Amino acid sequence: MKIAIIGTGYVGLPTGVGLAELGNDVVCIDKNIDKIKLLQSGKVTLYEDGLEELFVKNIQQGRLNFTSSMQEGVSRADVVIIAVGTPPHSVTKEADMQYIHAAAEELALYLDGYTVVATKSTVPVGTGDVVESIIRKNNPAADFDVISLPEFLREGFAVYDFFNPDRIVVGANTEKARDIIKELYKPFEGKTNILFVNRRSSETIKYASNAFLAIKIHYINEMANFCEKSGADIREVAQGMGLDTRIGNRFLNPGPGYGGSCFPKDTMAMAYMAQQNGVDMTLINAAITGNAKRKKQMAQRVLDAVKDISNPKIAVLGLAFKDGTDDCRESPAMEIVDALLENNADITAYDPQAMKNAKLLVGDKIKYADDMYEAVKEADVVAILTEWKDFKNFDFVKASALMKHKNIVDCRNLLCPETAKNNGFKYQGIGK
Numbered sequence: 001m002k003i004a005i006i007g008t009g010y011v012g013l014p015t016g017v018g019l020a021e022l023g024n025d026v027v028c029i030d031k032n033i034d035k036i037k038l039l040q041s042g043k044v045t046l047y048e049d050g051l052e053e054l055f056v057k058n059i060q061q062g063r064l065n066f067t068s069s070m071q072e073g074v075s076r077a078d079v080v081i082i083a084v085g086t087p088p089h090s091v092t093k094e095a096d097m098q099y100i101h102a103a104a105e106e107l108a109l110y111l112d113g114y115t116v117v118a119t120k121s122t123v124p125v126g127t128g129d130v131v132e133s134i135i136r137k138n139n140p141a142a143d144f145d146v147i148s149l150p151e152f153l154r155e156g157f158a159v160y161d162f163f164n165p166d167r168i169v170v171g172a173n174t175e176k177a178r179d180i181i182k183e184l185y186k187p188f189e190g191k192t193n194i195l196f197v198n199r200r201s202s203e204t205i206k207y208a209s210n211a212f213l214a215i216k217i218h219y220i221n222e223m224a225n226f227c228e229k230s231g232a233d234i235r236e237v238a239q240g241m242g243l244d245t246r247i248g249n250r251f252l253n254p255g256p257g258y259g260g261s262c263f264p265k266d267t268m269a270m271a272y273m274a275q276q277n278g279v280d281m282t283l284i285n286a287a288i289t290g291n292a293k294r295k296k297q298m299a300q301r302v303l304d305a306v307k308d309i310s311n312p313k314i315a316v317l318g319l320a321f322k323d324g325t326d327d328c329r330e331s332p333a334m335e336i337v338d339a340l341l342e343n344n345a346d347i348t349a350y351d352p353q354a355m356k357n358a359k360l361l362v363g364d365k366i367k368y369a370d371d372m373y374e375a376v377k378e379a380d381v382v383a384i385l386t387e388w389k390d391f392k393n394f395d396f397v398k399a400s401a402l403m404k405h406k407n408i409v410d411c412r413n414l415l416c417p418e419t420a421k422n423n424g425f426k427y428q429g430i431g432k
């Protein structure tokens, strides 16, 4: 099938690569010309495990191409997938739809023959209707259907999730569009649930899912706070809860709060939509406020650990919003770094993938190390802020020889408290 993907970000690029790997003829379009030039020259523009290998393979086999020309990509396509950003509006915090609207206006001009226009971006309920009317207005003769095709990939696992989705949700209001999407996802038939629903339900499923997961994270963080006061251990509590299949064991790791480009903005957008519809959603609002507080609490915990030291040196391990990605958008680690900087902290940070993106946010206000041991040199405390697997192998003996004070604040419960203590470290994890 001939596919055009608009937007080559964390969703568009892995989706394009995945669809090409399934044998489709894919053209990825982006208005960012520098990005397109890099992609055309064979350079992958973001880090995702396993992406580069498939990217190179599919370019070589001629199934994956890149362009900044909407016409070149769209006019030949059976399916056009919109994967542009929907960031929070600076004032209202609802989803900012300017990129979706611009993409719809532009693509409308080049539709040629029956085309399915699929919105993969996370969009407010009713967006399908809006996109449909924009296209109709800009090209009254066009033959098309607009469907909702929400994306559920996890950053860091985008390639794995593309080939092993928990479910594929399709919001299509016509049989013709449903048949084309059934054909596109034929390789997944019998392997995963493919759920066909109406367009508005599909748009809602995405927000309802992300808000639920954000609430689950907020819940376990509150429970961790309770464990710290009550003498229980959150690791044991989470394990005991997770064995209940109604609860499930995922998203029960306490930490410095949820972050990334999705949960913060999607919870706010959902809260806004609820308010607009006159529906009281107290749980989502509690998660939003609680999560903001959480990051401040964690920053304070790091500051408290060095409160008796003048001009303390803080080693930060992890800047990405979670492991497996170089994405620092809304990263709790970055917000904690900001809070530490407000207190004039002297910070040296290390992250295996995200330092380039972190530099775009904090520049030279912090120092960057080439590895975790360079970061901990002369440090008075180590703050572990992202759950990178590499950090689990923290060598306490090596670090002992490098650090000024043997003190760890582990906001991800990555290290073994007993091993830390046996090596003479002061150790604070979460929820115990």
Ligand code: NAD
Pocket: 006, 007, 008, 009, 010, 011, 012, 029, 030, 031, 032, 035, 083, 084, 085, 086, 099, 102, 103, 106, 120, 121, 122, 123, 151, 152, 153, 154, 155, 261, 262
């Ligand atoms: P992103 O910011 O990484 O990428 C968006 C890309 O779209 C950019 O490269 C931008 O230049 C391009 N773009 C914007 N307007 C364009 C236009 N008119 N024509 C061509 N290109 C255009 O965004 P992302 O993280 O990939 O997210 C995209 C959407 O997917 C958002 O709605 C997001 O909420 C949703 N989503 C993201 C994730 C995730 O993990 N990142 C997961 C599920 C859903």
